[in-house]
Amino acid sequence: MKKLTLTMLVSSVLLLAACGEKDQAYYLSNPDKAKEKMAQCEAEAIAAIKNKDEAKFKKLQSDVECNGADAAIKELRRQEMERERQEREAKIKAELEKAKEQIMAEYKNLTWQEAVTKYVNSECNKMFIGQSDYACLAAKAIYDENVATAKNELKKTPFLELIEQRQQFCAKDQRPGSTCSVWGDAVKELGESELMKIEFGTLYEQQAQFCQDNGKNYNHPACLTWQKVLNTKEKEVVKAYVENYEKLKADYNMCFDKRQAAKGFNARHAVEVSYPCRQVSQARSQLRLGYGFDKKMDE
Numbered sequence: 001m002k003k004l005t006l007t008m009l010v011s012s013v014l015l016l017a018a019c020g021e022k023d024q025a026y027y028l029s030n031p032d033k034a035k036e037k038m039a040q041c042e043a044e045a046i047a048a049i050k051n052k053d054e055a056k057f058k059k060l061q062s063d064v065e066c067n068g069a070d071a072a073i074k075e076l077r078r079q080e081m082e083r084e085r086q087e088r089e090a091k092i093k094a095e096l097e098k099a100k101e102q103i104m105a106e107y108k109n110l111t112w113q114e115a116v117t118k119y120v121n122s123e124c125n126k127m128f129i130g131q132s133d134y135a136c137l138a139a140k141a142i143y144d145e146n147v148a149t150a151k152n153e154l155k156k157t158p159f160l161e162l163i164e165q166r167q168q169f170c171a172k173d174q175r176p177g178s179t180c181s182v183w184g185d186a187v188k189e190l191g192e193s194e195l196m197k198i199e200f201g202t203l204y205e206q207q208a209q210f211c212q213d214n215g216k217n218y219n220h221p222a223c224l225t226w227q228k229v230l231n232t233k234e235k236e237v238v239k240a241y242v243e244n245y246e247k248l249k250a251d252y253n254m255c256f257d258k259r260q261a262a263k264g265f266n267a268r269h270a271v272e273v274s275y276p277c278r279q280v281s282q283a284r285s286q287l288r289l290g291y292g293f294d295k296k297m298d299e
Contacts, residue, residue, distance in 0.1 A: 021064045027072030034069040034076070041066035092131060099138035107142055112150040113169075113179045119143040120177050147182055154186035159194040163187055163222040164214065184221040191225035200233040204275040234279060241276075241283035248287075249297040252280040256293045 027034035041060060048056040060066055107115050119125055124136035131137075154162060162183075170180035195203060203226070210216065211223035218224075241248040255277035262268045271277055272293065285291040 021068075023064060023068040024071040024075070025068075027069045028075060031072070031076055034072045037065055037069035038073055041069065092134075092137075095134045096137055096141070099134040100141060103135065103138050103142060107146075112146045112153070112182075115146040116143065116150065116177070116179050116182060117173065119146075120173070120175060125177060143177075147185075150179075150182050151186045151189065154183060155190045157190075159187075159190050162190060163210070163216075163220075166220070187221040188225045191222060192229060195226060195229040196233075200230075200237050201275045203230055203233065234282075237276070237279045238282045238286065241280055242286050248280055248283055251276050252284065252293075253296045255280060256296050259293045 022033070022037070027037065041063065045057060045060050047053075048060065107118070110118065119139055119142070122139060124133075124139040126136075129136045129140060157165070165183065166180075169183035170178075174180045198206075206226065210226035211218055211220065216223055218227075241251070255271060258277070259268050259271045262271050272281065277293075281291055281293070289297075
């Protein structure tokens with residue numbers, strides 16, 4: 001019984017000693033004390049290094065109060081930086097709203113085309129706008145709003161109609177950010193969602209429609225979008241062939257027969273690049289079964 005009582009007493013003393021140590025929470029509430037303690041700990045650490053007292057240095061490294069003061073100072077610095085950041089952002093937001101109200105008067109009666117053109121022709125249309133250049137930041141914000149509105153409006157137009165309206169938006173200005181650029185972005189966004197609905201084989205045959213007809217070329221947004229969607233879908237088709245050997249063999253052998261029946265280089269090449277012959281050839285290449293139509297599969 002006495003032994004148990006003595007053990008409990010020793011434990012209580014140790015617990016009280018630990019509770020007496022000042023930790024991070026204490027120093028967070030007493031920042032001046034934290035600075036004093038940190039200065040003391042740093043001075044003792046420097047002395048330990050000079051005296052080559054490794055034991056003292058290691059003791060300081062694990063000292064609860066030194067570590068608590070250090071952690072508290074770092075946390076207080078973090079909190080101060082966060083306060084300063086929030087104050088800066090609040091100031092920028094207030095100044096930006098003020099500038100926006102002033103500039104809005106110049107834009108409020110303009111169509112989106114006029115508003116976009118006005119900004120593109122302004123001195124604010126530059127790669128980098130400084131954080132304190134509130135007038136240009138406000139003008140850019142208004143420009144972005146007009147672009148978003150314009151794209152939503154343009155995307156209500158049927159896709160095949162929209163891609164034919166290039167002359168309307170691009171005849172006078174084709175610079176980045178211009179009405180032509182806005183129209184092009186709308187074509188790409190609408191086109192991606194519309195073309196994804198088309199079956200791959202059909203889409204594969206529509207290159208002329210999106211990349212050649214009515215003066216279109218490979219830089220036309222409709223053509224770029226067609227190519228992007230086609231590449232995505234083609235990867236899926238090739239993957240399906242890679243994972244289904246029997247389907248791959250059947251379609252490859254069908255393409256082989258068509259190529260054999262074709263007369264002349266151009267006719268044979270047309271078969272090779274047609275759907276599904278191009279895709280089965282790619283799948284065979286991925287499977288390291290060869291690339292081309294030299295002989296039938298499994299023969």
